[in-house]
Amino acid sequence: MSVSRKYRFASAAVAVLSTAAVLAGCSRAEENTGAPAADQGPAAEVRLGYFPNVTHAPAIIGVENRYFADELGSTTLTTQTFNSGTEEVNALLGGSLDIAFIGSGPAINAFTKSEGTIQLIGGAVSSGAQLVVKPEITSKEQLSGKTIATPSLGNTQDVALKKWLHNENLTGSVNVANMDNPQTFDAFRGGEVDGGWLPEPWSSRLVQDAGAHVLLDEKDLWPDGKFPTTVIIVRTAFLQEHPETVKAVLNGSLKATDWAAANPAEAKTAVNTGIKNLTGSELGGPVLDRAFANIQLSPDPNSSTFPQLAQDSVTAGVVGSADDLKGFIDLRPLNELLAEQGKPAVDAGGLQKN
Missing domain, CATH: 3.40.190.10 (Periplasmic binding protein-like II)
Structure with a gap:
């Protein structure tokens, strides 16, 4: 249930x-x-x-x-x-x-x-987590002043995003919003957030159904991508x-x-x-x-x-x-x-x- x-x-x-x-x-x-x-x-x-x-x-x-x-x-x-x-x-x-x-x-x-x-x-x-953002954001420097969503405070993707922001000297310049994945999807389409560090299928939903693109795949940060x-x-x-x-x-x-x-x-x-x-609701084939x-x-x-x-x-x-x-x-x-x-x-x- x-x-x-x-x-x-x-x-x-x-x-x-x-x-x-x-x-x-x-x-x-x-x-x-x-x-x-x-x-x-x-x-x-x-x-x-x-x-x-x-x-x-x-x-x-x-x-x-x-x-x-x-x-x-x-x-x-x-x-x-x-x-x-x-x-x-x-x-x-x-x-x-x-x-x-x-x-x-x-x-x-x-x-x-x-x-x-x-x-x-x-x-x-x-694996299965990506930083997906608006099409016009093509570099990490362009994240300054933007709002990026994660599923919840202290969850796996939240920690991964904040650690990456720290390593890239972006802590404090990027707003991190914690919200349920379905809310992130709606907020991205509504322009309330500029992207999200999200697990599957939500990173794919933003890419396939909301026009986002991948700025970073988390597997690129780990040995053997695992x-x-x-x-x-x-x-x-x-x-x-x-x-x-x-x-x-x-x-x-x-x-x-x-x-x-x-x-x-x-x-x-x-x-x-x-x-x-x-x-x-079900997921689309793509x-x-x-x-x-x-x-x-x-x-x-x-x-x-x-x-x-x-x-x-x-x-x-x-x-x-x-x-x-x-x-x-x-x-x-x-x-x-x-x-x-x-x-x-x-x-x-x-x-x-x-």
Whole structure:
């Protein structure tokens, strides 16, 4: 079920408190002294969160093709969709969500604010974010005095934009507006913003449907063009109490990823159908094709990038200091599944939970 308007307003109301918690900082996972929870077998219900975005394609396909439901068996799957990582983190911290497909920035924030009791357990999508602007803006210097939108304060794209502005000596000369992606689309067409640093399919929507052009593709800023756009996180207590349920969700995501690689045209259709079911509107063919061309579905969360991403939040002015991410990642359930399927293990980049 899609998260209600009432819920979104409530989440927005607590966002200020959540941001304050990020700034304060917290202790790390290994500093928690409580004994691990005992395995209680499969959960009666698992509550899964994700976005109605192309960058959450494995989640959408997993729901549409019933990969999650089939893997979960008798466990009830309850889904919620979100428009910002802040809302989704609040749901996890409030105990109303168990597992979430989420951006890399909010994933770090969730780990920090939870005092290390939320872990990253897998990847979903890499790449798929661009700075798109009005046609007359052809250089970074022309951004001075302009307004550029990002999905929400402190989210993955917000941090990426602010870090880039800092590196280009443009901090303070460019106005950054935080708004939901559909609002950015309307604001761009209405002339209220001059562009946006946006995830797919919204960068493609601005290009194909609103006349924007790409000033910068974020993949050009990363080695091999890979950076984590969407990852999978879980409440640690839920993982400890219901490890087989967590593995079932991970396996559903793996099946969705493998199916999409083998059936690219059908995968686009499944994602478009899922987005229409969730939002009431579907993407045009050119937008869908362009969006899928800009992303890579993979269970690898590109773990080695996370220390840099944590430092980027400092550079961007979102947090005061970079957090110690030791214990942030626990890829043991994922790597157990990959081993069973004869696939290579995914590296945790030295951030594995002990």
